[in-house]
Amino acid sequence: MALQIFETDPDARPAPKVKSEYTRPAFTFRSGMQRNRKPVKLDNWRIVAEExxxxxxxxxxxxxxxxxxxxSAREPFHVLTETDSVEIVIDGAGAVEERMILWGPNGPIHECDGVEFLSPADAKGKPCGCPKELDQRKAWAQQGRGPKPNIPIRFRLAGLGYELGFGLLRISAWTFLPDLDPLKAALAAIDGEALCTLELEHISFINDKGEKIEYSKPKITVQGAYADAIAEER
Known part of the structure; x- marks a missing residue:
């Protein structure tokens, strides 16, 4: 005889587990690293991995x-590549996620879309309390009071196939935000996978104090449908 405890309390029945299409990334692209606990700008891509x-x-x-x-790192292996530009394949706009996160010692302590909470479940959809002005958002993030962009993008490297698994680019640069909507629109306009160029855009300028400022930010250019690119090569 089968147990019928969930028949008397259907709300307690566990939800069916949905198998995720994606597992953990096989590798992660990064634009910098730390030496002696200080950030170091890199000219080329750095890739880290668990294996x-x-x-x-x-x-x-x-x-x-x-x-x-x-x-001791969660991803203890890396390679300092010799290139600042690679061709990647992105499978639609759904491979680009958008969120704002303030990290605590044990994980996210504030996760929102800039207006409403995304988690935890009991707060989802409620006002997150972040400032309306972008400059104030940046100031709060710098002070550790508010979240900053957390934009994970799943991709695979063109020319390596599926056997290696997928890679991840996690963007936290405020300077990438103006590029986000155009990127998702370009990906959504393509039926299937898109062939893209992922590069480190190197920025250099003199600020109001006469100081030279240098930094790099990710730049993704959608070339077109990956299937079309493969067909042209045959």
């Missing part, structure tokens, strides 16, 4: 040496 093997294939394609850089 060494994926990085060996990436090093063959993009240059550099796959090695362990920090035994």
């Amino acid at each position: 060494l093997e994926p990085l060996k294939a990436l090093a063959e394609l993009l240059g550099g040496t796959a090695e362990e850089y920090s035994a």
Whole structure:
């Protein structure tokens, strides 16, 4: 005889588990690193991973040496590549997520879309209390009082196929926000996977104090349908 406890209390029945289409990324692209706890700007892409093997294939394609850089890091292996531009494949606008996150020692303590909370479940949809003005949002984030952009983008490298798994680019730069909507629109306009160029755009200028400011930001250019690009190569 089968148990019928959920027949008497259907609200307590566990929801069916939905298998995610994606697992953990095989590798993550980063535009910088830390040395002696200080951020270091890089001229080329840096790739980190939990396992060494994926990085060996990436090093063959993009240059550099796959090695362990920090035994205590969650992704302890990296390769400092020899390129600031790579061709990637993005599967639609759904591969680009948008959120604002303030991280605490054990995970996100504030997650919103800039206006309403995205989590936790009991707060989802409620006003998040973030400032309306962009400059004030940046100031709060800098002071550790408010969230900053957290934009994960899933992709795979063109020319490597699916066997390596997918990569992740997690963008936190405020300067990327004006590019976000045009990128998603360009991806949505393509039926299927899009062939894109992912590059580090190097910015340099003199500020009002006469100081030279240099930084790099990710730039993604949608070239067109990946299927069309493959057909042209045949």
